[in-house]
Amino acid sequence: MDVVTLLAAVLVNALLMSLALVVSVGLRARSGLQAWQFMLLGQAVGFGLLIAATLASPRLLATLGVMALSASASAMVLTSCRFLGRAAPRRALVAVPLGLGVVHAAVFADEHLATGFTNLAIGAQILWGSLLLLRGAGRVRWRWLCGVAGAANGLLVLARAVLVLGWPEIYPRFIAPHPLNFASLMLLNASLVLGTMGFLLAHRDEAEQALVRLASLDPLTGLLNRREWMQRAGRALGAARATDAAGDAAVLMMLDLDHFKRVNDEHGHPAGDEVLKLAGEVLRGELRASDLVGRYGGEEFCLLLRHCEPEAFGRLDGRLHQALRRRCEASLGFPADFSAGAVRVQPGESLAAAIARADDQLYRAKRAGRGRTLHADGVL
Numbered sequence: 001m002d003v004v005t006l007l008a009a010v011l012v013n014a015l016l017m018s019l020a021l022v023v024s025v026g027l028r029a030r031s032g033l034q035a036w037q038f039m040l041l042g043q044a045v046g047f048g049l050l051i052a053a054t055l056a057s058p059r060l061l062a063t064l065g066v067m068a069l070s071a072s073a074s075a076m077v078l079t080s081c082r083f084l085g086r087a088a089p090r091r092a093l094v095a096v097p098l099g100l101g102v103v104h105a106a107v108f109a110d111e112h113l114a115t116g117f118t119n120l121a122i123g124a125q126i127l128w129g130s131l132l133l134l135r136g137a138g139r140v141r142w143r144w145l146c147g148v149a150g151a152a153n154g155l156l157v158l159a160r161a162v163l164v165l166g167w168p169e170i171y172p173r174f175i176a177p178h179p180l181n182f183a184s185l186m187l188l189n190a191s192l193v194l195g196t197m198g199f200l201l202a203h204r205d206e207a208e209q210a211l212v213r214l215a216s217l218d219p220l221t222g223l224l225n226r227r228e229w230m231q232r233a234g235r236a237l238g239a240a241r242a243t244d245a246a247g248d249a250a251v252l253m254m255l256d257l258d259h260f261k262r263v264n265d266e267h268g269h270p271a272g273d274e275v276l277k278l279a280g281e282v283l284r285g286e287l288r289a290s291d292l293v294g295r296y297g298g299e300e301f302c303l304l305l306r307h308c309e310p311e312a313f314g315r316l317d318g319r320l321h322q323a324l325r326r327r328c329e330a331s332l333g334f335p336a337d338f339s340a341g342a343v344r345v346q347p348g349e350s351l352a353a354a355i356a357r358a359d360d361q362l363y364r365a366k367r368a369g370r371g372r373t374l375h376a377d378g379v380l
């Protein structure tokens with residue numbers, strides 16, 4: 001076995017995994033997995049050029065090779081940033097491979113310096129991407145798989161830099177049959193496989209979260225959809241019953257936009273959608289994190305306000321009416337308002353029964369002229 005054979009094995013491995021990713025998950029633009037596909041391609045191209053440089057035009061091909069490997073390490077940092085949902089330092093990611101290329105071409109005649117500098121830069125890039133993963137937030141399993149594999153790989157590349165710069169008599173050349181070269185190329189191969197597995201897991205986690213969002217949120221307003229709200233509200237009331245804090249101070253409120261058909265007819269359906277979005281924003285903005293708010297259907301919203309004292313409810317209701325009128329006036333040039341019915345959930349009362357009572361109050365509010373909130377005893 002020689003180093004060139006191992007390089008060729010890494011090349012083939014990276015190329016095949018990149019192709020397998022394209023075939024199995026496609027090329028989704030700007031995704032983390034797309035950046036990882038670039039990273040694998042960069043490895044294949046880089047090692048291909050380094051192998052070619054042993055045969056002809058060594059300065060040009062080796063310089064292009066290290067630039068491709070550095071670009072590939074940048075793609076690894078980009079992959080980490082994308083999966084962690086953080087902004088990527090684009091300029092640095094481009095500048096490092098370009099700068100490395102210039103320096104490598106300039107010092108190429110001094111093989112130790114060229115190898116040392118190249119390994120220093122690429123090792124630091126790989127460690128950077130790995131540390132982002134290890135210190136990032138979110139599910140641990142894939143972050144640690146990719147982070148540990150990358151960190152081990154980055155440390156070995158840095159060790160090569162230290163050896164070649166400090167003890168060149170121990171470590172002759174990158175291409176020489178030295179134990180460190182064999183170890184680091186085998187580790188690189190393993191870390192490419194582990195990294196691909198880890199980022200595939202991350203990709204699956206993302207898809208899972210997107211599905212959960214799709215299944216539980218109303219796409220127009222971003223509020224909980226009816227099914228999710230019913231489930232969570234039912235659980236909240238059940239938990240209150242179990243701790244004997246039934247009804248406690250929970251208020252259930254059904255809220256329906258007024259004359260919404262007229263809004264659609266006079267201003268168009270997109271303007272109607274805009275009113276619904278603004279209503280969602282107002283509700284999200286005015287309610288506490290512990291409250292549950294959902295889109296019950298059409299232009300109707302449902303709220304479960306936990307531990308809501310009478311005075312607090314009065315103030316909140318006033319703010320909601322006012323904020324919706326103001327926001328619509330400011331954004332759309334016409335005001336919108338709502339009617340609502342509110343009840344205090346009674347000890348032992350089911351969610352369905354509380355909704356029916358709140359709906360009765362809402363119906364009365366509509367009949368009484370709209371633009372108001374009516375409530376059963378105990379809310380205020």
Ligand SMILES: Nc1nc2c(ncn2[C@@H]2O[C@H](COP(=O)(O)OP(=O)(O)OP(=O)(O)O)[C@@H](O)[C@H]2O)c(=O)[nH]1
Pocket residue numbers: 220256257258259260261262264268269270271272273276297298299366370
């Ligand atoms: N733009 C838009 N309109 C919707 C959406 N969902 C339901 N609607 C419309 O909401 C309107 C509801 O009309 P109605 O039930 O008559 O109620 P309203 O006009 O608000 O009258 P009141 O409730 O009595 O004040 C209908 O025209 C529906 O088409 C939606 O997602 N977007």
